[in-house]
Every structure is written in C-alpha cells, then in structure tokens.
Amino acid sequence: MREVARAAGVSASTVANVLSRPWIVAPDTRDRVEQTIRDIGYVRNGPARQLRGLPSPIVGSVILDLANPFYAELNRGIEDRLAEAGCLVLTCSTDHQSVREKQLLGLLEEQAVRGVIISPSGADPTALLEMSRRGTPVVLIDHPRGHPDLCAVTVDHRSGGRLVGEHLLGLGHRRFAYLGSTLVADGVNQRREGLREALTAAGLDPEQALLDLRVPMQPPPLVDAAAGAVEQVVHADPRPTALVCLNDTAALGALHGLEAAGLRVPEDISVVGYDDLSFASRLAPPLTTVSQPTYQLGRAAADLLLDEAEPGHTHRETLFPPALVVRSSTAAPSG
C-alpha cells in the first residue's frame, strides 16, 4: 500500500480511502490511485484488515463427509447463500470423528472465521457453546440445537420415518427391518423412532415387528457395508418384507446385496431409502425414498449465520419437513 501511495504521489491513507470509502476521495486523485493499483498489481491484505477489526469473510462448514452427495449439495447451498454476502466457505469433513471435529473447530476459531456451520459428530454441545460465547457464532445443521444460545436448521426426520412406516403399512407390510448405523447420529435415530411410532400406531409391537440392523459408517464404504448387512435380513426367519435404509447410499448397497442373494425388489422385499439423491430415481428399480430440501437446508443455515452479525439477532431454529417419494422399490408383500 505504501508502494502504491508513493507511486501515485499520495499518502497511504488516501490509498486506503480509495479502497474502503472511495466517495470521500476527489475523482481525479481516485482515478490516479486506481490506475496505480492496477499497474503495480497491488492486492489488499485481508489478515491485516481483520486485525483492525473488520469481520472475516470466511465461514467454516464442518460436516461429516463431503464425499457424501447429501453434504456436497448442502454445502453448495451454504456456499451460494454466503457468496451473495461476499463470503467464502472453509469446508471440513470430520468422518464422524469427534477428535477431528475438535481439532477443526480449534483451527477455525484461531482463523477468527465469521462463524461456523456444523453438522456435529457427537451430541455434546459444550465445545460449541463455549466457542459461541467467545464470539464465533455457531449454527447447527441436522441436529436439534439443545441450547438457546445456538441457531439450528433441522429436518423433521421423525415425521420422515413415520411417513415411510405408514406407506409400508398401507401396502400391507407387517415385518420390517431398519438398516441404521452404529453411530449416535441423531437424525438417523429419529428416522427409526418415527418408523417405530408408525408401527405402534398400527397396533404392532416394534420389538417384534422391527429387525434392527446397524452398520459401521466407515470403513468400509457405507455402500459395501450395507450390501453385506442385508445378509441378516435375507436369513431372518420370518423374513421381513420391507427394508428401510438410513439413506439412499445404504439402499444402493442393499439393492446390490439383495440381488446377490437372489431376492427380487419389490416382489420379494420392498426397499426404502432416504435423501432422494439424484441417482435414486434411476436405480433398478427406481427407489422409494424420502426427500429433504437439501440445498435449502444449506441456504437456511447460511442465512442464520449471516443474521448473527445483525444487531437484533435472536437465536432460533428453522425446521423443514421431509416428503415421501413413492417409486417402484416398494409394493405390497407377496403371498
């Protein structure tokens, strides 16, 4: 900046003014300085501006796994909304490891980011609360906020699970399997709870009517783990007539596993996914699933985060409803 000032024959603060409050600079001085900036190829130093107290344009996004298309699309929603405010997204995957999550939060806080949008890997919000108290706003995604000092964007997965249950019950199913994960992923458990609720409401005992499967989230890749896990469904006696999967990726693996075991979908067994990823409608058979407004979730989270900087901000939760998408992987049970 000093160099530009010297070359343009003005003081450093005039250069600063041209950059930050151009309207207070005389037009010809401004033109001269701007020309010099271009000639020299001068680029402003963000860290120095931050040091002076300006807000960072960077927002941290801490998610479970960017390679999961659900999170990738969510992140696009975050990015697009933030871009409208001139902000950038620092994307971090935790792979469900809370140690890694803690590291990442530490790094982000040191960078003095504008805020953090997080899909937490554990249930304990204390680290997030402290971070928020120290001045880095936090928005939870896909997790109940658990404290009035945080904002959150959530989907009513319980209702999603209920929709699936009601759909299958309506088709005449009475024996179910739920392919969940070994992790305490809140959303995934809510889906199971909703399913159980639907069974109970139909007069069934979930302990009897629902076979509970858990696959490790990784490694190996979920799609392979799911393919393996369906073995248990295939050999269960009596065998469930409907398999509800925690998400579409698991359903993809399940379809594969069922095919390998010689079971036809939906004739021998119905399969349901969750997320409605882009490939769901093109699988064989097209997958019945539950769609979430994934991209909008991201935008909403970014909205909340940006709002944290506003004077009258109040912490709040935005709740989205899921929607059942019926395709051909579900049908009435045979026999």
Added chain:
Amino acid sequence: MREVARAAGVSASTVANVLSRPWIVAPDTRDRVEQTIRDIGYVRNGPARQLRGLPSPIVGSVILDLANPFYAELNRGIEDRLAEAGCLVLTCSTDHQSVREKQLLGLLEEQAVRGVIISPSGADPTALLEMSRRGTPVVLIDHPRGHPDLCAVTVDHRSGGRLVGEHLLGLGHRRFAYLGSTLVADGVNQRREGLREALTAAGLDPEQALLDLRVPMQPPPLVDAAAGAVEQVVHADPRPTALVCLNDTAALGALHGLEAAGLRVPEDISVVGYDDLSFASRLAPPLTTVSQPTYQLGRAAADLLLDEAEPGHTHRETLFPPALVVRSSTAAPSG
C-alpha cells in the same frame, strides 16, 4: 495474550514463547502459562500471526461444481492430504463462469491463502500466472499446465476416449454418438478426440461415423439436459448403435431418455459413461465407463501445492492414466 500474561504474572512474549517455542521456556513457567491459557479460554489469533509473516494454513480449491460427485471426491483427496500438513480447504464452485472464477481468485489472493488448486473454467492462464508471480502458488487440476511456472495434475483423457472407442469398435460398432458439452472444457474435448482417433485408426471417417451432440452444462441440471439430448440420437438416421457420454451423470440422464424413447440398453444401443461414480455399477444396466483415480488426483494436487513451499521446488505435472471398466451397458450391436 496480554491478559494471559498478566494473569500468569509473565510478559506477553513469554506467553508467545510457550505457544510457539515451548522448549525454551522453563517447565514450571510453561505449566503455569498453559494452565492460565486454559482457564481463560485464550485462543490464538491467526490473522495476526499471518501479518507477522507466518504462512496461512488455508488453501483455496476452485472447482467447477462441488455438487458434482467427481469434484466432491476430488476435494476430499485435497482435504485429506492438506489435513496431514495442518491445512484447511476453502472450497469454491465457479459453475463454469469465468467471471465468478475471477472474483473468487481475487478474494482468495486477498486472504493471502497458502496457494490455490484450481480446475479452471477457461483456457486463459494469464490471471493464474500473475497470481503465481505475485506469490500465491497455483496448481491446475484436470487441465494442461500451459506454462512452466505452474504445477498441474492431469488425466490422460485422450487415452480414455481411445479406450472407449477401441472397446466399442471391438464389439462391432460402426456408428457412434458423442454426448459432449457446449463448453470449452478441455478434458471433455480430449475424450472426444481420443474417440475420434480410435475411429480413424480403425479406418473410419469420424465426420461420418460420429454424431456430435452438445448439451449446455447448466441450467438445467446436466442429467435432465442429457435425457433431452438423446432425442437427437433416437431420431438420427441411420441411428448410432453406441452413445458415448462425457460423464456418468450425463449417461444417467441418457439412460433415462433412451428408456423413455423405448430403446433398450444395450440391445438397441450401447451407452458408455466416464468417471465411474459410485452409482455407476448399480444402474440398470450397470454402466460401462472409464474410471479415474479421483481421490488420488486431489491428493496429488495437494502434494504439489505443499511442495511449492519447499526450497528446491520445481514446477511439474503429474499425469494419471484412466481405465476402462466394462459392464453391461455395452454389447455388440444387434442385426
């Protein structure tokens, strides 16, 4: 930091030493300071450290579209490699818009990031060269480096296209269609060139034997655009017996469009994708495609970028080979 110093009864520089060069501090002083840091909840200020000349831990990743699973996985490769070096990834999608790309590069340079890994949306490298000259290292992904001052990680797509062509020719195909895009995406064009080379080598005239289709990359979503574009293949006379798509997502749409038109794959027409995304093997029919070491591409790019900081760094290009994966969407033409 001053606050910690006061509370611990030492000077600010001792606190700094505890943080940056703990070994030169007396053990008991160090313990006392560390305890105070924890009590107070002190967090180091990254921007201030950067201002002092330390390198930023942030690397920019500028890609075409994070919602495309190919880039999402690529980005995971980048992230994982950088994490090993304690770095973070600032992920930006350009949606093929060079205006947006320019904006993003400007923002990243202002943030004084450690470097930028970019999958460029245009062919002109001057902006990147200038950035590199000003001190922000640049690594190109999926794009020839075009200048010895840049590093690049590339895949031999020409060879990929050739593999596809040879496979289809070997099955007996003589009339082809290539579903490309309206953009000057270098990799996508290379694939077509490879395909044309194979045809030429087999004694065919590409101008005659190859129907060239172009779909706009967006909007609408590529998968829908591709579904629409296959109309032209269906109604072509004589109709091509093999459809080669620029990537798996386009192939997904093409399968859909062909099904809607009443054509069977592979009996009536063979279809080939590119990328080998996770769903490719589970489509109906399982998709013949070309796999790239996507995750490794990301790691290799991060490797090169980190190496830029080393004293003896020489700019270079890392080239990966693609591999044909034959599944059931290709077969000998009927009749």
Added chain:
DNA sequence: GTGAAAGCGCTAACAA
C-alpha cells in the same frame, strides 16, 4: 530464562 521493543499492513479518528 525472561522481558522490552519493533513492526507486519491496514483502518479510522482527527488534524491540517
């Protein structure tokens, strides 16, 4: 082993 001091590049209040 510890502290004092200079300065990284910038912004904003104030003086000229």
Added chain:
DNA sequence: TTGTTAGCGCTTTCAC
C-alpha cells in the same frame, strides 16, 4: 480533500 497517527495481536531479535 488529504495526511498524520495510533494501534489491532502477534513474533522475533536482542538485552538483561
């Protein structure tokens, strides 16, 4: 309208 000045929080000599 432009320039002078005082830091923002930190690292790093260099005395002590």
